[in-house]
Amino acid sequence: MRTTTVGDLRxxxxxxxxxxxxTISDPTGDLSDAIIEDASWRGAAFDDIGIRGSRLTGADLSESTWEAGVIFGCEITRTDFSGTTLSGMSIERCAVTGSRLTGTRFTDVRLKDVLFEGCRFDYATLTRVAAAGAVAFVDCVLTDATWSSCRLPDTVLRSCQLARLELDSCHLQGADLRGNSLHDLKTGLGNLRGVTLHEDQLPDLTQLAVQDLNLTVRKR
Structure with a gap:
């Protein structure tokens, strides 16, 4: 059993x-125990597909559509999911590294034991995404993304770019946000209830409080 630890999360x-x-090149049907390298499935439609115990490297899945289905036990590296729509998916025990998810839309997606490392989520939209187990984002770009009605308790974000990340009606109780700049984060304080911060982040938190409470701050 292979594991990694991010913060206090295993x-x-x-x-x-x-x-x-x-080695597989045809995306038709369930894909199990497969190596998929440099495949181009741009704009493809996947309905209730299962990908299990497989390695995807350098694939182009941009503008594709995924409806239901499961991705389990996979290594996904340098793969392009930009503009992709994933709905009703389950992603479990996966490592996603150096991949592009710019403008990707996640809706009703379930995550469990998923590590995103060195990935781009700029302009991505996460709606009702739920963590059923350990989830971590490490060295990821989340600028201008939107998280809406997500339940991601105990999730770890480490060394990520969060500028203009918008949080709306999210549950992040226990999430570890240490090691990130909160400057320009677009959120009300309620979305940060119960998260873990480092003391160096308190000035950013103060600025968020001023904005959220519409305070007037004067020198005298």
């Missing part, structure tokens, strides 16, 4: 043996 990761994987 994440189960896929443990793939390349000798057990077969």
């Amino acid at each position: 994440i189960l990761l896929p443990d793939l043996d390349p000798d057990d994987l077969d």
Whole structure:
């Protein structure tokens, strides 16, 4: 069993043996124990597809549509999901590294034991995304993204770019936001209830409070 630790969070990761994987180029049907390299499935439609125990590298899945289905036990590297729509999906025990999710739309997606590292989520929209287990974002770009009605308790964000990230009606109780700048975060204080911060982030939190409460601050 392969694991990694981010902050205080322990994440189960896929443990793939390349000798057990077969090279696949056709996205039709469930994909299990497969190696998918440099495939171009731009604009493809996936309905209730299952991808299990597979490794995706350098694939172009931009502008594709995913309805229901599951991605389980996969390593996804340098893959382009920009402009993609994922709805009703379950993503579990996956490591997503160096991938592009610019403008990607997640709706009713369930995450469990998922590590996003070095990924771009700028302008992405997460709506009713829920964490059923460990989830971490490390060195990710989340600028100008929107999280709405998401339930991501205990999620860890580390060394991420959060400028103009908008939080709306989100539940982040127990989330660890240490190691990120909160400057220009677009959120009311209620979305940050119960999160963990470092003392160096308190000036940014104070500025958020001034904005949220519409305070007038004067020197004298």
